[in-house]
Amino acid sequence: MSGPDFNRRLKDAVKSESAPPHIHARIRSHLREPAPGGFWAVPVALAGALCGSLLIFYSLGGLRLTTGARESYIASVSARVSGLMRIGLGDHIHCAIFHRPKTPPSAEKIEESLGPQYGPLVPVVRRYVPDQYHLLIAHQCDYHGRRFVHLAFADDFHLLSLVIADKREGESFEVQRILPALVQSGIPLYQAAAQRFALDAFETRGRLVYLISDLPLRENSKMMAALATPVKALLEAPPGW
Amino acid sequence: MLATLGVEVWMGRISRSAEKPAAAERFESEAMPHLNDIFRTAIRIIGQRERAEDVAQEVFLRAWRSFGRFERGTNCRAWLFKILFHCVSHERRRWFRFPMLKEAEDFLEANLVAPEPIPENLTDQQILEALDAIPVEFRAAILLVDVEEFAYKEAAYILAVPIGTVMSRLSRGRKLLRERLGTVARSYGIGLGRSGV
Numbered sequence: 088m089s090g091p092d093f094n095r096r097l098k099d100a101v102k103s104e105s106a107p108p109h110i111h112a113r114i115r116s117h118l119r120e121p122a123p124g125g126f127w128a129v130p131v132a133l134a135g136a137l138c139g140s141l142l143i144f145y146s147l148g149g150l151r152l153t154t155g156a157r158e159s160y161i162a163s164v165s166a167r168v169s170g171l172m173r174i175g176l177g178d179h180i181h182c183a184i185f186h187r188p189k190t191p192p193s194a195e196k197i198e199e200s201l202g203p204q205y206g207p208l209v210p211v212v213r214r215y216v217p218d219q220y221h222l223l224i225a226h227q228c229d230y231h232g233r234r235f236v237h238l239a240f241a242d243d244f245h246l247l248s249l250v251i252a253d254k255r256e257g258e259s260f261e262v263q264r265i266l267p268a269l270v271q272s273g274i275p276l277y278q279a280a281a282q283r284f285a286l287d288a289f290e291t292r293g294r295l296v297y298l299i300s301d302l303p304l305r306e307n308s309k310m311m312a313a314l315a316t317p318v319k320a321l322l323e324a325p326p327g328w
Numbered sequence: 329m330l331a332t333l334g335v336e337v338w339m340g341r342i343s344r345s346a347e348k349p350a351a352a353e354r355f356e357s358e359a360m361p362h363l364n365d366i367f368r369t370a371i372r373i374i375g376q377r378e379r380a381e382d383v384a385q386e387v388f389l390r391a392w393r394s395f396g397r398f399e400r401g402t403n404c405r406a407w408l409f410k411i412l413f414h415c416v417s418h419e420r421r422r423w424f425r426f427p428m429l430k431e432a433e434d435f436l437e438a439n440l441v442a443p444e445p446i447p448e449n450l451t452d453q454q455i456l457e458a459l460d461a462i463p464v465e466f467r468a469a470i471l472l473v474d475v476e477e478f479a480y481k482e483a484a485y486i487l488a489v490p491i492g493t494v495m496s497r498l499s500r501g502r503k504l505l506r507e508r509l510g511t512v513a514r515s516y517g518i519g520l521g522r523s524g525v
Contacts, residue, residue, distance in 0.1 A: 094474055097459070100452035101475045106367035110381055114363070114388045118352040 157185050167281035171260055175250040175297025176286060178230045183223065183239040183248050192225050200226035205236045205251075211321055212249055215313045216240045220247070247300030247307070249314070251322070254293055261290070271312040274319055280304050287311035291322050355395050358404045359388065365405070366412050369471050373416050375460060387412045406478065409486045413468065450509060458508035466501030473498050 161180050165173040198206055209225050223246070224239035236251040260267070260277050267275030268287075279286040285307035288297045296318060298311040366387055370380035390411050391398070398407060459467060472483040473494070484491045 096450070096452075097455055097470075098475050100455040101368055101372060101459070101471065102364075103452055104364075104368040104371055106363045106384060107381065110367065110385055111360070111363060113385055114360070114392075115356075117389055117392060118355060 157181070164281050164284065168279040168286060169265060171258060171263065171265065171295065172277070172279045172286050172288060172297070174233070174252050174258075174295060175288060175299055176281065176284060178228070178235045178237060178250050178252070179248040179284070179297070179299040181230050182228050182235075182237055183246055188224060191222050197225040201236065207321060208236070208238060208318065211317050212238055212314060215310060215317075216247070217242075220245070224248070245301055247298065247302065247310070249318070250297040250299060252295045254290070254295055258295060259290055260288070268308065269312065272316045274315045276308065276311055276315060278304065278308060289315050289319065291319055294322055296322070351395060355392055359391055359395070359408060362405050362408050363388065365476060366408055369409070369476065370412060370416070372456070372459060372471055373464060373468060383412070383415050386415050390415070403482065406482045406486055409472065409476070409478070413486055455509070458505055461508050462501055462504045466497050466504060469494055469497035470501045470505065
């Protein structure tokens with residue numbers, strides 16, 4: 088077959104696919120929404136200005152949620168997920184949202200807080216988190232009387248946390264007969280969503296491991312599926328490995 | 329004064345409300361005709377029909393959201409493809425750690441053989457299978473230049489790489505595709521044609 092003949096064959100083969108009609112319909116339904124610079128441009132600009140003012144006001148300390156209000160918010164979001172999922176979700180909101188640090192942690196701080204047991208988690212998790220995310224939190228923290236290992240990453244738009252908690256008696260997805268959403272390399276992964284939060288979790292012998300983000304649930308699950316095996320291996324490795 | 333302001337705001341609303349259908353109409357006539365091209369390129373790059381549908385939709389929604397900034401009279405099709413490859417690369421960066429180009433190039437350097445003649449009597453499916461099997465960087469160059477007939481300069485703009493890179497990827501991609509097609513043909517017992525590319 089000559090070059091031009093093959094090019095034609097290639098074009099014909101690729102162009103034999105067409106977009107299904109429902110995509111046309113789905114896109115066209117969005118064309119009814121306002122385009123930038125259209126009807127909503129002025130109200131949106133005004134709302135933006137108002138938000139900006141509130142942000143400045145907030146950063147100056149004029150509008151901070153009280154501890155009670157924060158707890159009330161966490162409780163209202165957590166109410167939508169199972170008890171086991173609440174453990175990780177609560178720490179994510181409390182620590183990465185309400186107490187979001189302004190600067191990333193230094194290597195010394197990470198080493199000091201995570202120690203030799205959890206320090207190796209950082210490069211392992213980093214490998215699977217998209218490049219544009221920067222490390223925001225890498226520490227151990229306490230929330231509601233429980234100790235957590237918490238790594239958080241953020242970019243300009245999204246925030247995600249890997250939260251690890253020690254199990255207490257009866258705290259097991261398997262024991263509580265919660266059905267996994269999928270099984271990755273033999274590890275059952277559990278899934279939930281509450282408001283804008285996507286949650287995926289798995290358990291090891293002694294720990295509950297959560298990935299919580301404001302990403303779409305499917306993307307959160309994909310990332311957890313990638314993370315589950317290396318994180319589990321690291322958590323279950325004998326000391327000194 | 330407040331009354332005047334109210335009237336001005338009201339008038340502004342009326343005039344702006346007329347802009348929306350005009351923008352939608354323009355989008356419909358300038359962007360929507362390229363949906364099939366975007367969708368089939370997305371399928372070939374991503375490899376999954378369902379994901380390609382999502383990505384094609386995402387491309388058009390992004391395009392619609394920033395349509396106000398699109399300069400009338402410029403190349404809408406190239407702009408849409410640019411958004412497509414931005415969406416795809418964003419997705420790939422996130423979830424699939426594809427080998428970097430250097431690795432792919434090294435692999436090819438080590439494995440390329442002399443250009444093979446392209447067999448006759450291949451089916452569309454066999455051609456697509458061979459295309460899908462080559463590394464995505466080369467596949468993208470072939471799809472843009474050979475299938476969608478973009479100029480090298482446009483392909484470079486879409487892929488955000490220098491023109492030289494487009495040309496080299498295209499050349500390597502074509503060679504690899506020939507090789508793959510030869511393998512496919514042999515596996516189906518199809519004979520090779522008289523002349524090569």
